[in-house]
Amino acid sequence: MNRPNGHISREFFDGLYSEYKPRFVRIAQSYIRNEMAAEDIVTDSFLYFWEHRGELDITASVPAYILGAVKHGCLEWLRNQKNRLKIRQKIHTTAYQGIQARISALEACDPGQLFAAEVAAIVQEEIGKMPEPMREIFVASRFDGKTYQEIADMTGISVRNVKAAIQRALGIMREALKDYLPAWIAVLFISALPF
Known part of the structure; x- marks a missing residue:
């Protein structure tokens, strides 16, 4: 070929x-x-x-x-x-x-810690927004463990006004945390946060 x-x-x-x-x-x-x-x-x-x-x-x-x-x-x-x-x-x-x-x-992520951190950040932010007498009273009650009488003596206001300030502060917190926690858990959670 x-x-x-x-x-x-x-x-x-x-x-x-x-x-x-x-x-x-x-x-x-x-x-x-x-x-x-x-x-x-x-x-x-x-x-x-x-x-x-x-x-x-x-x-x-x-x-x-x-x-x-x-x-x-x-x-x-x-x-x-x-x-x-x-x-x-x-x-x-x-x-x-x-x-x-x-x-x-994702495996290393602990949703409980993320949730707690987010709630703690909201609590800190709301405390920062409170007017000065209310903030001082709320922190003394919830984080320093002081009694109403001790707070009244420390601030120079009546026990009744201390209770009212704490109730207003708790109302603010319940409103801020309504999407995260039921109201009764929010109160317990706030008192357990380390500040």
């Missing part, structure tokens, strides 16, 4: 294509494991040969030359697949690491 490349007739090429294409597709498919891609590589190899037949310097047989082109096409396809897999693997690794980090963070 050796012929000068420029003198290959269409009839000769069609015979070559019919005879060798099925064999070459099987060979390509055995390496790349993709029937459609194998068909494309073999067809492209035959077309390249036909379109460049006058320019090619073929020392072996024409089928051997085309099979070499098929081999190179398969190598290129496999290298591209390998690169795609590497990229996918990096993407999956990055995604996996991100998910793993979120799982670890």
